[in-house]
Amino acid sequence: MTSKLVGVFRGSTLLRSLAIVLVAGVVLIVVTDSVSSYRNLQIAYGAYYFCVLAGLTVLAGASGQISLGQGAFMAVGGYTFAKLNASPVGWSVFPSLSGAVAASILIGIPVGVAASRLRGPYLAGATLAFAVGLPALADKFPAFFGGENGLIVNPPIAPPWLGANFQLERWEAWVACAGALVVVFVLYNLTHSAVGRSWRAVRDGEIAASLSGLRVGRQQALAFTISASCAGLGGGLLAAVTQVASPGAFPLQLSLTLLAGVVIGGLGSLAGAVWGAALLVFLPNWTTDIAGSFSLSSNVSHNLPIAVYGLVLIVAMLVWPSGIQGGVRVIKRGAGSAIRSRRGRGSAEPATAASEATEPIADEEMNASHP
Amino acid sequence: MTKFIDLTLNGISTGAIYAAVALALVLIWRSTRIVNFAQGAMLMITTFIASAVINSSGSYVLGFVVALASGLVLGAIVERVAVRPVENAPPLNAVIMTLGLYTLLVAVAGMIWGNTPRSFPAAFSLRGYRVGATNLLFTPNDTFTVLVVIAVAVALAVLFRGTSLGLRMRAAAFAPEVARLLGVRVGRMLTVGWALAAACGAMAGVLVAPSVFLGPNSFDPILIIGFVAAVLGGLDSPPGAVIGGVVLGLALSYVSGYEGSALVPLAALVILVIVLMIRPTGLFSATKERRV
DSSP states (O other), X not given: OHHHHHHHHHXXXXXXXXXXXXXXXHHHHHHHHHSOHHHHHHXXXXXXXXXXXHHHXXXXXXXXXXXXXXXXXXXXXXXXXXXXXXXXXXXXXXXXXXXXXXXXXXXXXXXXXXXXXXXXXXXXXXXXXHHXXXXXXXXXXHHHHOGGGOEEOOOOOOOGGGOXXXXXXXXXXXXXXXXXXXXXXXXXXXXXXXXXXXXXXXXXXXXXXXXXXXXXXHHHHHHHHHXXXXXXXXXXXXHHHHSEEOGGGSOHHHHHHHHHHHHHHXXXXXXXXXXXXXXXXXXXXXXXXXXXXXXXXXXXXXXXHHHHHHHHHHHHXXXXXXXXXXXXXXXXXXXXXXHHHHTTOXXXXXXXXXXXXXXXXXXXXXXXXXX | OHHHHHHHHHHHHHHHHHHHHHHHHHHHHHHHSOOOTTHHHHHHXXXXXXXXXXXXXXXXXXXXXXXXXXXXXHHHHHIIIIIGGGTTSOHHHHHHHHHHHHHHHHHHHHHHHOSSOBOOOOSSOOSOOEETTEEOSOOHHHHHHHHHHHHHHHHHHHHHHHSHHHHHHHHHHHOHHHHHHTTOOHHHHHHHHHHHHHHHHHHHHHHHHHHHOBOTTTTHHHHHXXXXXXXXXXXXXXXXHHHHHHHHHHHHHHHHHHHOGGGHHHHHHHHHHHXXXXXXXXXXXXXXXXXX
């Protein structure tokens, strides 16, 4: 009976993804119920970072493209959310978030089509110019976008059936986590379907992929647009949680920080995006604590997180391009082979952790460092 | 009409600076096939060093020389320590590496010198030339800037075309295996290329600092615009980089003058996208159909 059930889950990507979402949802409800409102706010931050990182990691890992413009797509989502949520339109949270996703898809399609014609450093430079150029619109039309101060967003109101004393922060965490779970569901199914296989085929050999009948440019544009929509959702959630959409919330540094997040988590891995999101939320706190305990100057403590992001990128490229999730995989496989060898079957496959680390990582796990 | 002349003159002097940054990017691209996204941060560090020297010694010339020297050293160190390991890796690794360097250098500069932009002295007067009754938007310092950039561009051309070192560097970049067989120290040539590029960038930093002020993030737009200029000229071609820089300087000066300075980054983006869509190898590139 149980083996039959396991077989069904192995066979159906949809059921597996639903199970992951369900379990994660229950865990998040339990966790948000038991922690303080400050922790709930941190969970909300982590959830919107996760949305963006998941989109970026699938883009870099599965289709082999890079985007330094995710911060700009977050700005598109954030500003759209703020506009739809505010008085003339006055939509509630979830319709406004859908609007944010729709807007980032609308912007993402032309950018994605342009990006599909560019490779490597050209793509990186063009998306970098996008990240710097787009927020300038907020300065150009201050009446519409609120200029430097940006747009103020009303705090999301919890529905009445949750009770009158339901905390704002807890509701924000729920909203953000709901967005993150939608992203998990969509991306998990996409990457484990024909779409994901087409992306990986395009990543590994464009000519071979087009010989097999794949439209290379179209696949890359699709991957780019989907990652843009994830960033738009993340930006909308950012606006909902922080209650402001301003140019200062989406600086160039944000796009580079996001890159650090996906690299440390492990390019191409959705689980790695969780690690990356946790890093982006907790690192500024840790470095502030460290700076406080060593009584470093404000210049140093203010810049310490950024320095760590930079170091993470450099060190990861020098010694450990597969990130945290790559390490987890190595440990998992090491444990697996240890169990097998205890059963007496392991002598045939003497895999050590070191050789696992240098092995090309399996197709499904999508490592962009070896495209 | 006066405004148009002013904007044209202003475009030429800013274009000279973009040309210098584009030259630095092109030098590195030619030698190692890497776009150095850390260039803006590297020239920011050397400009801070120049500022410290000028403040303590009171000599602009000494500060300028120290900036160039520290650029040479910084470029060589960066190439040896950080770039060498990713040179033969997939292009994405090099992109991430240089962005990591950018992030780290910006943070370090913020730690040492703070994030508040400070003023930086100019070599010559910042008061425009007087023609008849009007002050032109072109200053003796702008003349200095343009002349220095021209001198450096000519010097680089002479170095690459007329000297043995330049020949060896071109050989190392063009056909590393063959060059190595013929006794060229390819690794050393790449280091020299990075050092020269960083010195070129350091010069651009000192020249532009009086007009943008000096802070850890002051030079981000210049790097983006320099990249656009380099792509405009074809990443492979030093003369293209210079022409691309001046063309872009003029275009952005008109945009800034007639439509407002807020649109400058957006205009640079639009120009970049148009160029990449119509002619991805750049307007002046000799190589055709190189897969990037």
